[in-house]
Amino acid sequence: MSFLQINNLTQRFGGLTAVQDFSFDLPRGVLPGLIGPNGAGKTTIFNIVCGFYHPTMGEIRFENKPIVGKRPHKITSLGIARTFQNIRLWSEMSVLDNLCISQHGNLGYGLWDAILRTSKYSAKERDVHQNAMHLLEKLNLQDHAQKRPKNLPYGMQRRVEIARALASHPKLLLLDEPAAGMNSSEVEQLIDLIGWIRKEFDITIWLIEHDMRVVMNVCERIIVLDFGQIIADGPPDAIQNDLKVIKAYLGNIEE
Amino acid sequence: MDWEILIQNILNALQWGSFYALIALGYTLVYGVLLLINFAHGDIFMVGAYVGFFFAILFTGNSFLQLPFDIPLWLVFILTVVLSMIVTSFVGVTLERVAYRPLRRKGANRLYVVITALMCGLILENGNLALFGASRRMFPELIDKTIYTFGSITISNIKIMVIITAFVAFIILELIIRKTRIGMAMRAISYDRVAVPLMGIPIDRVIVFTFVLGSSMAALAGVLFVTAYPVLEPYMGAIIGWKAFIAAVVGGIGEIRGAFVGGFLLGFIEIFVAAFFPSTLRDLIAFSLLLILLSMKPTGLFGVSRSTKI
Amino acid sequence: MHFLRKYQYWILYILFSLLIVFGAHQEWVDAYIQLVIMYIGINIILSSSLNIVNGYMGEFSCGHAGFIAVGAYVTSVLNVWLFASDRIFGPAILGEYWALILFPVTLLAGGLIASLVGLLVAIPSFNTRGDYLAIITLAVNYIVKSAIENMQVIGGARGFMGMRKVVNAMQDVWDIPWMMVFILIFTGLTVWIIWRFVSSTYGKGIIAIREDEVAAEIMSVNTRGMKMTAFMLSSGLAGIAGGLFAHVLGYINPGSFTIMKSTEVMVMVYLGGMGSLSGSVISAVLFTILLELLRPLQVFKWVVIPLMLILLMMFRPEGIMGNREISDFFPQKSKRN
Numbered sequence: 001m002s003f004l005q006i007n008n009l010t011q012r013f014g015g016l017t018a019v020q021d022f023s024f025d026l027p028r029g030v031l032p033g034l035i036g037p038n039g040a041g042k043t044t045i046f047n048i049v050c051g052f053y054h055p056t057m058g059e060i061r062f063e064n065k066p067i068v069g070k071r072p073h074k075i076t077s078l079g080i081a082r083t084f085q086n087i088r089l090w091s092e093m094s095v096l097d098n099l100c101i102s103q104h105g106n107l108g109y110g111l112w113d114a115i116l117r118t119s120k121y122s123a124k125e126r127d128v129h130q131n132a133m134h135l136l137e138k139l140n141l142q143d144h145a146q147k148r149p150k151n152l153p154y155g156m157q158r159r160v161e162i163a164r165a166l167a168s169h170p171k172l173l174l175l176d177e178p179a180a181g182m183n184s185s186e187v188e189q190l191i192d193l194i195g196w197i198r199k200e201f202d203i204t205i206w207l208i209e210h211d212m213r214v215v216m217n218v219c220e221r222i223i224v225l226d227f228g229q230i231i232a233d234g235p236p237d238a239i240q241n242d243l244k245v246i247k248a249y250l251g252n253i254e255e
Numbered sequence: 256m257d258w259e260i261l262i263q264n265i266l267n268a269l270q271w272g273s274f275y276a277l278i279a280l281g282y283t284l285v286y287g288v289l290l291l292i293n294f295a296h297g298d299i300f301m302v303g304a305y306v307g308f309f310f311a312i313l314f315t316g317n318s319f320l321q322l323p324f325d326i327p328l329w330l331v332f333i334l335t336v337v338l339s340m341i342v343t344s345f346v347g348v349t350l351e352r353v354a355y356r357p358l359r360r361k362g363a364n365r366l367y368v369v370i371t372a373l374m375c376g377l378i379l380e381n382g383n384l385a386l387f388g389a390s391r392r393m394f395p396e397l398i399d400k401t402i403y404t405f406g407s408i409t410i411s412n413i414k415i416m417v418i419i420t421a422f423v424a425f426i427i428l429e430l431i432i433r434k435t436r437i438g439m440a441m442r443a444i445s446y447d448r449v450a451v452p453l454m455g456i457p458i459d460r461v462i463v464f465t466f467v468l469g470s471s472m473a474a475l476a477g478v479l480f481v482t483a484y485p486v487l488e489p490y491m492g493a494i495i496g497w498k499a500f501i502a503a504v505v506g507g508i509g510e511i512r513g514a515f516v517g518g519f520l521l522g523f524i525e526i527f528v529a530a531f532f533p534s535t536l537r538d539l540i541a542f543s544l545l546l547i548l549l550s551m552k553p554t555g556l557f558g559v560s561r562s563t564k565i
Numbered sequence: 566m567h568f569l570r571k572y573q574y575w576i577l578y579i580l581f582s583l584l585i586v587f588g589a590h591q592e593w594v595d596a597y598i599q600l601v602i603m604y605i606g607i608n609i610i611l612s613s614s615l616n617i618v619n620g621y622m623g624e625f626s627c628g629h630a631g632f633i634a635v636g637a638y639v640t641s642v643l644n645v646w647l648f649a650s651d652r653i654f655g656p657a658i659l660g661e662y663w664a665l666i667l668f669p670v671t672l673l674a675g676g677l678i679a680s681l682v683g684l685l686v687a688i689p690s691f692n693t694r695g696d697y698l699a700i701i702t703l704a705v706n707y708i709v710k711s712a713i714e715n716m717q718v719i720g721g722a723r724g725f726m727g728m729r730k731v732v733n734a735m736q737d738v739w740d741i742p743w744m745m746v747f748i749l750i751f752t753g754l755t756v757w758i759i760w761r762f763v764s765s766t767y768g769k770g771i772i773a774i775r776e777d778e779v780a781a782e783i784m785s786v787n788t789r790g791m792k793m794t795a796f797m798l799s800s801g802l803a804g805i806a807g808g809l810f811a812h813v814l815g816y817i818n819p820g821s822f823t824i825m826k827s828t829e830v831m832v833m834v835y836l837g838g839m840g841s842l843s844g845s846v847i848s849a850v851l852f853t854i855l856l857e858l859l860r861p862l863q864v865f866k867w868v869v870i871p872l873m874l875i876l877l878m879m880f881r882p883e884g885i886m887g888n889r890e891i892s893d894f895f896p897q898k899s900k901r902n
Contacts, residue, residue, distance in 0.1 A: 050783050076785040090776035092840075092888065093769065100766045101773045105785030107766060111794055114765035115758050121765070128766055168785055292696050357879055366625060367878045369696075370835060373627075373828060374871035374878075381867035497703060497824070504700050539711035546685075546704045553693040 001064055003028040003204060004049075004172060009058035011044055011228075018044045020228040022058070026206065028171075031198065033219035034208045037248055041228040042208045043085055046174050050082050051075040062172070077105035081170035083161045085177050085208075089149040095160050096145040099132035099167040106168065132167055138200065139163050139193075155186040159193070166197070172204050173197070179211040191217050216240075224248065259407045264530050265523075270414045270483070272522020273421035276515045277476035278499035279506065280428060281469030283514035286503075287445040288465045289359075291368050295350060295376035296473060297496010302346050302379060303474030304394075304481045304491065305387075307339035311395050332397040336478050340471040347470030348463055350375055356459070376496070383489040394485035417479050424472060425515050432511060437464055445509060501545050507558030516556065521545070582749040589742040599745060601857055603813050606748035607806050608849035610755045612833035613842055614802035619831065620839035620888075621763055622795050623775030625699040626686065628706030629803055629830045632679040634822035635709060636804025637811040640675035641728050642719055644668070644812070649730035653718065661734040668735065668747065672808045679804020680797040682709065687796035691789050694778075706827055713819040724818030728811055744813050751809060755802050760842055762798065771795050772840070832874050837884050844886030851885075 004026040011019040019041045026032060034042045047053045049060060051072035060067050067075050081102070090098055107128065113121040136142045139159055149157050158178055165173055175194075179187050191214055198205060209215050215222065215236070222239040224232040226248040232239055239245055278300050285293045293299075314331040316322055326334070354375050358368045401412045432438035440461045444451045452458045480495075481487055498521060506517020521541065528540045549555070589599045611629065618626045648664040650656040659667070682705070689701045714722045735743045762768040770791045773781035782788045811817045829852075837848030859866040877884065 052779065052783060071787075071789075072783045073785045073787045076783060082783065084780065088777050088780040090773050090780070092776055093772055097766075097769055101769055101781070101786060102784040104766070104770050104773075104787070109767065111762070111767065111798075114767045115761045117761065125766060164784065286696075292699070354875060361879075363878070363882060367882045369625070369699075370831070371875050371878045373831075374875045377828065377871040378868050378875075381864055381871075385864040385868060493824070497707070501700055501704060504697065508696070535715050536711075539708055539715060542704045542708045542711065546689075546701060546708065549693070549697065549701060549704075550689045553689070553697055 002061065003063065004206075005061040006045075006049070007059050007061075009045065009048060009060070010056050011041070011048060011053060012056045018228050019048070019055070022225075022228070022230060024223065024230075026204065028204050030220055031194075031205050031207065031218060032221040032223060033215045034206065034223050034225060035210070035215055036225035036231075040225040042225055043176055044228075045225075046082060046176055046208060049075075049174065050080055073105055076168060076170070079169075079171035080174065081165035081168055081172070082174035083158075083165050083176055083178060085180065087149075087154075087157050087161055089157060089161055089164065091148060091150040093148070094146050095136070095141065095149060095152075096129070096132055098149065098160065098164050099135060100128050102164045102167045103128050103131065135163050135167055154181055155189075158182070158190075162193070162197075166201065166203075169201075170203065172206065175205060175207045175209075177208055177210060179209055179214050182211075187211060187213055190214060194218050260530075263408050264526050266408070266410050266414065268523040268526035269418045269519070270522075271526055272519035273417045274476050274480050274495065274518075275499045275502045275521050276421050276518025277424060277472045277479075278496065279503035279514035279518040280425065280511055281472045282500050282503040283506075283508055283511050284428075284441070284465050284469040284472075287509040287511075288441050288462060289355070289368075290365060290445075290448075291355065291372065292500070292508075293469070294369065294372040294496075294500075295379060296469065297492040297494075297499065298376045298379035299343060299347055299350075299470050299492070300473040300477045300480075300496060300499075301383070301489065301492030303339050303343040303470075303477030304487055305383065305392075305477075306342045306346075306474065307335045307478035307481065308392055308394055308487055310335045310338050311397060315395050315397070317395060328397050328399075332482075335397065336475060339478050340474040343474035343477070344467040344470045347466040347473075351462065351466045356462075376493075380489055380493060387489070389489070392487040394481040394487060396485070398482060413483050417483060420475065420479060424475060425511075428468065428472070428511060431468070437461060441465055498541075501542070505545050505548050505555050507555030510555075510557045513555055513557030520556075578753050582746075582753070585749065586742060586745055589745050590740075599742065600813070601853060603745060603748050603809075605850050605853045606752040607810050607813070608830075608833060608853050609752050609846050610802055610806040610809075611830045612837060612849040612852075613755060613759050613845040614799045614806070615830050616834050616837070616839065616842065616845045617759060617763070617771070617795050617799040619834050620841065620845070621768075621775065622771040622792070623839070624690065625695060626702045626796075626799075627699050627824065627827050627831065628686070628702035628704075629800075630822040630824070630826035631702075631706035631709035632682060632800035632803035633807035633810065633826065634713060634817075634819065635679040635682050635800075636672075636675035636807030637817050637822070638675075638713060638719060638725065638807075639678045639804070640671045640808030641725055641811040641817060643671040643674060644731045645725075645727035647671075648734050649727050651727040651730070653720075653727075657734070661737045664731055664734040665738050665743070668731075668743075672747070672751070672805050675808040676801040676805040679807065680801030682804075683796045683800030684793070686800070687793045690792050690796065703824065706822075706824060710819045710822055713822075720818070722819060724816055724820075726816040728817075729815035732812055732815075744809070748809050748813075751805055755805070756842065756846065758798075759802075763842065775840075832870065835874065835882075835884055836877060838886035838888060839884065840888035841884070841886035841890055843891040844884055844889075847885055 002025065006022060006024040009019055009022040010017070022045060034045065036042055044053065048055045051067065051070055054069060062078055062080060065078065067078065090101065108124045109121050133142065133145065136145055141159060141163060144152060144156065149160055152160065162178065179190055182190060194205060195218070197203060207219060219236060222234065222236055223230055224239060224245045231244045231248060232242045278296065281296050282293060285291055311331060313320055314322065314326050314334060354371050355368055358371060398413060402409050432441060440456045443456065444458065444461060499518060502517040502521035503514040505520060506515070507513030524541045524544055525537055529537045532540060585602060588594055611633065615626065615629050618624050645651055646654040647658050647667070685705050686702050690698050693701065719725050732744060770781065770786045773786055774788055774791060778788055833848045833852045834845060836852060837844030859869060862869065
């Protein structure tokens, strides 16, 4: 069964074509990177995949189920989770709550259970909390469970955001520029983290990134986007030497 | 419905809509620049009417202060309008200085400013009620009412004046916004609050100017209103204000053309609903239509939706 | 002992309520104080129910009075029709015992209809937010009031009465201050329901909506469903408060349910602190008492109160409690939700 299949995706905003005829077949377990100059349309593609935008044309199948047109929360329940370019944690809630809320899709109880505190509620709520705490422990964030994200350092907030995405046990994890704003050592830790996540969870990761250290170290396949179109698609060494890619970046590749 | 009744209704709607349009302009100006729904604006309209009233009775020698000379009524009218616009602008600017600016300085959440605006409106209404009592006042007749008849269509000179004034005011406002530097500054602020002061534009001055414009429009509407319907009471601004506000939003708040059209749209809806349905249903149907309109086009007819980028 | 510990708040509340009811029955306190206590209860329901939408979910609903009106009228009309003889509906259909038994039912009916009216605001809220939604709530408030004014069969603008007979009928069965009893019951239930809702992970979804709706939707929160739930719960509870209010007063008219009333409830919510249930309770108590204390000022009352709120916005906009709860000040060893 194919994992993620994107066919002829086109996204137009009024007169602007953000994404043009984007097609991509992602097998389970492969870690691709989506790179390209700013404004190339990378985040737009993520937005379409997770359901935030409805594409002008094209279709997407996740585990053979069509997902275009579905509401984002339903798509997440199917097993896709993501992080955002600008951290979007819920700042007035604790870190633990952030991880609990992202499991809203499989809470398994409703309003009446919550009010009457039925045994179903107690059991599910306990599961949700334990799941969240386990995840925090695995990522060494358990000491910060009760803190508000706004009080945490930036690098830690990024980890919390990744943890939040993992809390719903997704099969596909979309990471949108996770290294943004990080210094060298944090980038090293991120590379290790991504590797660890792949081993620890049965999960496929798809990465958007500008930082080439991350891309070259972590990605098995790289797709290069420019003005909404794919200009290159292949293994890292091939991409590094691809003239079209170099031209698109005008030599701005960070090494 | 035969033509004459139709035209009569259209004329009534134009006049009725003129008031809404003028008030709606004030809402939109402030919203465009501050992203603030100035809920006190309807009560600024009321203040305009009352200030006009006090000037009118002063100049017509009906107050405790007797002037040593007689002023011709048409001059009284003009003085009343102008002075009311000036004084009411002061009131509007005072509100901005005393209530809104401190919160803006602190970078307070927009919601808090909106609540403050709501409270200021209540203070104006109930302050009026407390200070001057609940009894209604009659606005002195300053203009000789002449009625022109065409067949069975009647229109008074006051009605004509109201409609023309509204359009003239709108055109002047459009010119200010599009052709003057301060108008450009106002538009710039509505697009990007943060960058504008960094460009050397004195935001505070522009905001004060905006309030002056908006309050003047409301005062103008106030005096015109009590000229056409000479009864004043403290809560007169409340319901007209809310309606004008809804009209501004339906038109597309932040866009003065939208406010202008929205005001007339509401006027038309109300008059034509009243023509077909019992008058008690007028407000109900008008609001329901507006609700439907807003549900279909949430940013209003002319509004530009600000989409979130993630 | 564990039983006592687990239900300590309930037990305290029941004891407290019994004390008040007994005191009212024995007339330890005069009728005026009893009235104030009842208003406090009603205001607690109002302010906490609005807090769900305005506080926890961060919307700007300015038309709460519309839902109060719906509940007030539905419950009153049902009760007067069934249990009292009056000019409009004729003699009572059911006897006094039924009045007592079915009063909670008609209250809930009022709440149910009010929650359905809440859909009028909930559905637009899917695509509209902030200032635009505020207008829709205003419009709905006004539409409800206008609609009632046009229903001559229930009195229209002149108002509707007869609820006193209903209360009398209940007291013919057992002479205790029934309105006090029902208000205490429903106030307790309201606070309990809301607390249970917002302290569950399910309920916290609405806080996520407030903080970042886009992220909430993408992170699996069914934002439309949650909005519907929140609005319906909020307006339903307001409807129940309306039914209680109508029977305390004995007479209702559409003029009591205007923007002014909505503003009163908003004042309580922002005074107490958005997103703090204990804040809503505290501010309802304080505000009701304040209104009574300021009564001699008459109209100036409504100059002083807005002024106070403005000062609040300037110097302590987060209200009394911010978004903390009383329990945040008394941390328990095992924090169980």
